[in-house]
Amino acid sequence: MKKLIKRIFLINKINKAFKNNIFKDVEQNNPKKRVVVFFLCVWGEDYLDILLNFGLPALFQKNNIPGLLSLDVKIIFNIFCENKNLKRINDEILNHKISNSNKNFEIRFNPIHEKNVYIYFCENLEFCLENSYYCLDIKPDHIIFDGHVKNSFLLAENKNVNLALAHPRVSFQKINKYKKSLIDFMEINKYSSTSLVNLIHPLAHKKCFSDAFENLEHN
Numbered sequence: 364m365k366k367l368i369k370r371i372f373l374i375n376k377i378n379k380a381f382k383n384n385i386f387k388d389v390e391q392n393n394p395k396k397r398v399v400v401f402f403l404c405v406w407g408e409d410y411l412d413i414l415l416n417f418g419l420p421a422l423f424q425k426n427n428i429p430g431l432l433s434l435d436v437k438i439i440f441n442i443f444c445e446n447k448n449l450k451r452i453n454d455e456i457l458n459h460k461i462s463n464s465n466k467n468f469e470i471r472f473n474p475i476h477e478k479n480v481y482i483y484f485c486e487n488l489e490f491c492l493e494n495s496y497y498c499l500d501i502k503p504d505h506i507i508f509d510g511h512v513k514n515s516f517l518l519a520e521n522k523n524v525n526l527a528l529a530h531p532r533v534s535f536q537k538i539n540k541y542k543k544s545l546i547d548f549m550e551i552n553k554y555s556s557t558s559l560v561n562l563i564h565p566l567a568h569k570k571c572f573s574d575a576f577e578n579l580e581h582n
Contacts, residue, residue: 397436398496399516402487404443404480405503411448413538414503415455416546421507421554423459430513437467441490443483446474505530508556532568541566 401422405414422428431438442452449472456470475483484500491498497519499512519526538545545562552558 396495397434397520398439398494399431399436399512400439400441400487400491400496400498401501402441402443402484402498403501403503404475404483405448405452406445406475406478409535410503411451413535415451416542417506417538417549418501418503419452419455419459420549421509422501422512424509424554426510426514427507427512428459430510431516432465432467434513434516435467436516438469439496440470441473441487442471443473443475443487449474504535506554506559508559509554510556531563533563533566534568537566 403414405411428438440456444452453470453472473483473486487498490496497516499515501507515526548562549558
C-alpha cells in the first residue's frame with residue numbers, strides 16, 4: 364500500500380513538473396507585455412447610447428481602468444466605429460479624466476468600412492498577437508462591475524489562458540424605460556457587483572431565467 368501511494372505521488376509530481384515546463388516554455392517563447400488592448404466595435408444609436416451612458420462609465424470605475432493604470436499597466440483603446448461617432452466616444456472617455464498625455468493610456472480610432480464585427484475582431488487579434496499584448500473584448504451593451512478589469516488581468520497575467528464569463532441578459536426595453544433612474548442609481552451605488560446583481564431581476568430579459576436552464580438545442 365505504501366509503495367502504491369508513493370508511486371501515485373511520484374506520478375503526480377512528474378505530471379505537474381511536465382505541465383509547468385510546457386507553460387514555462389510557452390511564456391518564455393512569447394512573453395506578454397504589460398499592455399491590455401480594449402477591443403470595442405460599435406455602430407447604431409441604440410448601442411452607442413448604452414455604451415455612453417453605462418458601458419464606458421462602468422469601465423472607468425476605480426478598480427477597472429484606473430485600477431490597471433495603478434499597476435503600471437498600459438491600456439490601448441482599440442475602437443472601431445463610424446466616423447460620425449468618433450468625437451462623441453472620445454469626449455466621453457476624456458470626461459473620465461484619463462488624459463491622452465498619460466504615457467500608459469492610448470486611444471486608437473479605426474473607421475469601419477462595413478458592419479461586420481468579425482472582420483474587426485480578427486484585425487484586433489492580429490494587432491495583439493503581433494505585439495504580444497493582452498486583449499479584453501468590450502461589448503457596447505455589456506455593463507461591467509467595478510473590479511472586473513483589474514481582477515481579470517491579475518488572474519490571467521503570465522498564465523497563458525483565456526478567461527470567459529457567463530453574463531445574465533437584461534431587457535433593452537426596460538433599460539430604455541428606466542434609463543434616467545438607472546443613471547442616477549449608478550452614480551450613487553457605482554457599478555459594484557452587489558448593485559448590478561440587485562438589478563438583474565427587475566431588468567431581466569424574459570428568457571434570462573427560463574431558457575438558460577432548459578435543455579434546448581437553440582440555447
